[in-house]
């Protein structure tokens with residue numbers, strides 16, 4: 001095992017810019033000088049907020065030397081990250097984890113809430129590789145649709161943008177799973193990529209069972225080390241480690257993961273239902 005395998009690339013970086021994506025979600029940009037590694041869509045960094053905590057964050061922007069993470073404040077670490085200003089320092093380690101595999105000609109990408117963070121890079125990668133993309137951005141309300149403005153400006157060539165909101169303030173009124181069932185022919189696509197609330201992702205998994213459509217999801221579990229040492233992110237019943245084997249899993253892999261869509265474990269290792 002090499003030092004890289006244990007720690008990944010690591011260092012301190014200075015925040016260069018903050019972009020407000022919604023009223024609560026912001027993208028934090030920083031520069032990594034002399035980058036000699038690559039980040040693929042779906043991979044994450046362990047981000048250290050000095051004096052607070054270190055947490056996993058998907059890479060939402062990869063344009064070396066400029067790198068970005070997109071954060072929704074839900075607790076102490078994410079709120080501290082959200083209050084950073086330009087020129088503040090953070091620590092990063094990584095990249096870690098599996099990435100989305102691009103083996104598609106016509107893809108449906110569905111992002112729920114902050115689940116859009118890893119999908120942003122994926123959408124650009126799919127388009128670069130000539131894949132026909134339909135992107136469904138889902139949230140509780142229009143104000144919470146992450147990257148809506150950015151993707152609204154994307155050329156419509158081989159790209160369709162749809163939205164769904166629980167309150168009907170943008171696009172389909174209702175859940176993303178219902179939007180797909182009622183508005184789209186899912187068998188039109190060869191692959192569905194998704195990230196968001198686990199109940200949404202398990203809903204898509206159920207819809208796709210028995211259909212000839214590939215499925216890739218990005219899962220979230222509580223993490224400490226982020227690189228396969230502590231076992232905190234192990235999932236039942238296989239013991240798969242989300243930080244190493246995931247966060248991106250295929251439909252076939254999910255067949256073995258009995259806790260998917262049912263429960264996760266908190267920082268004490270106690271089971272919490274979704």
Ligand SMILES: Cc1cc2nc3c(=O)[nH]c(=O)nc-3n(C[C@H](O)[C@H](O)[C@H](O)COP(=O)(O)OP(=O)(O)OC[C@H]3O[C@@H](n4cnc5c(N)ncnc54)[C@H](O)[C@@H]3O)c2cc1C
Pocket residue numbers: 044053055056057058059069070071072073074075076077078079114117118219220221222223247264266267
């Ligand atoms: C691979 C990966 C990539 C991620 N990418 C992003 C991202 O791009 N943007 C972003 O905003 N967040 C992302 N997250 C989630 C983020 O890491 C957590 O929200 C953060 O660690 C919470 O820390 P906190 O101190 O703010 O909240 P805490 O005070 O620790 O938690 C607040 C609440 O959220 C729950 N919670 C915390 N972490 C998780 C988790 N991993 N899964 C389920 N529930 C949890 C807690 O049980 C608690 O109820 C990612 C997580 C993983 C595993």
Ligand code: FES
Pocket residue numbers: 222223224225226227228229230231232233234241242243244
């Ligand atoms: S977070 Fe430590 S093994 Fe995954």
